Amino acid sequence: MPGGKELSGPAQGSGAQSPTPLVPAPSASTLWADLQALLPRTREGLQLDFGEAVESSVVLLLQQTADLLYGEGGSLNSCLRLSEIVLDYSWEKLNIGKWRDVDKEWRRVYAYGCLFKALCLCHDGGAVAEAVRTCDLGLLMGASILDNVLARVIGVLQPHLPRPKRPMAGDVKEPLPKKIRPGSEDVPAIKAPERIVRLRCPSLEYFRDNFLLPQKPVILEGVVDHWPCMKKWSVEYIRRVAGSRTVPVEVGSRYTDEEWSQTLMSVDDFISQYIENENHTGYLAQHQLFDQIPELKQDIGIPDYCCLGKGEEDDITVNAWFGPAGTISPLHQDPQQNFLVQVLGRKYLHLYSPAQSEKLYPHEGHLLHNTSQVDVEEPDLASFPQFETAEAQTCILSPGQVLFIPVQYWHYVRALDTSFSVSFWWS
Ligand SMILES: O=C(O)CCC(=O)C(=O)O
Structure with missing residues (x-):
């Protein structure tokens, strides 16, 4: 601005206790x-x-x-x-x-x-x-x-940024094995009547008439294969691109646990402490990640089917879910349509229609009214007897698959491996 104070000028003086002038080395x-x-x-x-x-x-x-x-x-x-x-x-x-x-x-x-x-x-x-x-x-x-x-x-x-320290030649005899937590060996069996339908690249109209309008879940295949994240992302890639970045992390295996909390830490520390260390459970689950780290946003797209919604593209909330095997999102429902895109690892899901809500015992308080009190995989049937008759739809979501979760559909999620999913909430 003409006549304004300019940023680039050398320092005009120095404070009594602070001798470093504002001129860079x-x-x-x-x-x-x-x-x-x-x-x-x-x-x-x-x-x-x-x-x-x-x-x-x-x-x-x-x-x-x-x-x-x-x-x-x-x-x-x-x-x-x-x-x-x-x-x-x-x-x-x-x-x-x-x-x-x-x-x-x-x-x-x-x-x-x-x-x-x-x-x-x-x-x-x-x-x-x-x-x-x-x-x-x-x-x-x-x-x-x-x-x-x-x-x-x-x-x-x-x-x-300073490069991460590398061991000097001679310090290490053989390359250290990477200590990524192994995936779950016992993969749950999915019974036929509960299985969620899978479709390869249905047309927009077919998806709208058979799933969106009747509000039925479906697994879509072949619709995100071209997204760069499908080939590029790995734990090492995330660390390389985002290691130095500070992000919110959920500490604890599920948000309904007493000892669950949230903290801020670098992605590097999150990977060392929660992905590579078997003794801790934490979840990098947040909706700001892609705005904060544009390098990751460039690797994803928006599922084409979102154009069937009434909102603008800018209204879509994009969430990242990055965590170790065993991370659980307790049974809950959300107020928007959801496409859950699986990028890394597998996830085991149970879905229940909103019509089943009574059998799912939502918490009574305002804060958790969208969350069920039932532990889906180990239900306490003495306290929640009607859960036994609730009709579940289940699946194992693998990389490249996209699960459509209709509005208010209850969903329970457990990661079977180190997993990265991206969800799109749209209306
Ligand atoms: O993947 C998860 O753990 C939870 C996903 C979820 O709840 C969502 O996308 O709404």
Whole structure:
């Protein structure tokens, strides 16, 4: 912006306790130049104005941080310190009360705090991994700012990430076997009357008339074979593309367990602790993964049959389900049509029509009213006697197969192997 403060200028001075001026070390200057190219040329272009919910003192802090970044005197350390104060304060705002009641302006503040902190962290090329983590937190908890700048910053930082340590020659005599948990040996038998129909590439009309309109589940084959994920994805590929990224993980084998919880961790740690380690169960199950990691989104498509819905393509929710053998999604129902696409490993599923709801004993509380109290594979028939007469449809979903789960259809899922599925919720 003409007459504005420009980002690229050298520091005009330095803070008393913080001698590092805002001029990048020569080795980091390419990285810094690439980052600069993503930001508005002048400090005014940052659009640091917020709604009434945000106290003016916080806006002032953000403006001071931006002044430091844009060369209005100061140092890297003071800039980092200010951004961390903004982050601490806005983090509190994000975590008080219910998520849906959080004012979006606080999510914008948090995103700016993350942006400024990440820039300070990698200014001298030093803390790129921490900067990526900071941007990921901004993507997960903040609102989108400056045309999704946090995702674009990560795109620039990724090639500068330190490579994972490799053993030196002589350290290891033979290649170490990869410790991926074996799949389940005892694959459940599927009885004929319960079996879900399988079809190869039915026409849109055939699918609509025979399955969508009458709301019947079906397994579609041959409809996603051309998606790149079918050939490319493996645990190693996920680690290579997304290892350094911070994502939410569900810890525990099912969300109805007392000890189940959610945490944030890197994909690398998730793979080491939950995919390669037999003693823990965790699930990387989330709807933001593909927005957060565009490299993975490029490998999938949208099933053609979604065009039969009334909504726009942008309204489709795409969920990732990545976890070890034994991960269970308890019997529950969802308010939209679902295509569950199996990419890696196999899953064992039980489906029940909404007409069976009474025999499935949904939890009474508001939070879990869409979840059954029955443990499908080991039902307590003394407590839930009608479950015995509930009519199940079952299947083993293998890579390349797509299961259509109609709206409100109850579904129970157990991974038989290390598994990656992608589900599409559409209306
Ligand atoms: O694959 C899973 O574990 C659960 C999938 C699911 O519940 C869904 O897509 O709605």
